[in-house]
Structure formats: C-alpha cells, structure tokens
Amino acid sequence: MQRGEDLSDILVFNIVNEALQSPECKEKGYILDGMPNYSEKxxxxxxxxxxxARVYPEPAYWVLI
Incomplete structure (x- = not known):
C-alpha cells in the first residue's frame, strides 16, 4: 500500500470482515462504499x-447507485 499499489480483493474483504466484528460497528453501524468492487482481479x-449477503451485523439498508 505504501508503494501506491492496489490491495488484493481478498485482503480488503478480510479487513472489512474484521472491522464489522468490532463493538463500534455493532453499536453504531457502518457504511460500505465501493462494494462490490468491479475490478474482479x-x-x-x-x-x-x-x-x-453474509455480512454481520446485517445491513439495515442497501443503496445501489
């Protein structure tokens, strides 16, 4: 990341999954922007x-633009 290269999709999804398990996300909620990623690398x-579809805590709303 320090070299300005893209992160792998798998790494990003693992980071997101870990963050969603935090007490802060469970208590205050979250916004996922830019997912799914259409690069398909x-x-x-x-x-x-x-x-x-398996994200927990489950989103209350989906906004697709």
Whole structure:
C-alpha cells in the first residue's frame, strides 16, 4: 500500500470482515462504499455479492447507485 499499489480483493474483504466484528460497528453501524468492487482481479462479482449477503451485523439498508 505504501508503494501506491492496489490491495488484493481478498485482503480488503478480510479487513472489512474484521472491522464489522468490532463493538463500534455493532453499536453504531457502518457504511460500505465501493462494494462490490468491479475490478474482479481476484474475486468475481458473484463471489463478492455472496460475501456481502453474509455480512454481520446485517445491513439495515442497501443503496445501489
């Protein structure tokens, strides 16, 4: 990341998953922006959508633009 290179999709999803388990996210909520990522470098869009369908805590709202 310090070299300005993109992070792998898998790493990003693991970081997001870990952050969503924090007490702060569970108490105050969260916003996921830019997901799914349409680069499909490692994870296909259907795989990313499967991940998002299993996110806990479950989102109260989905906004697709």
């Amino acid at each position: 490692l994870l296909t869009i259907p795989t990313q959508l499967e991940f998002l």
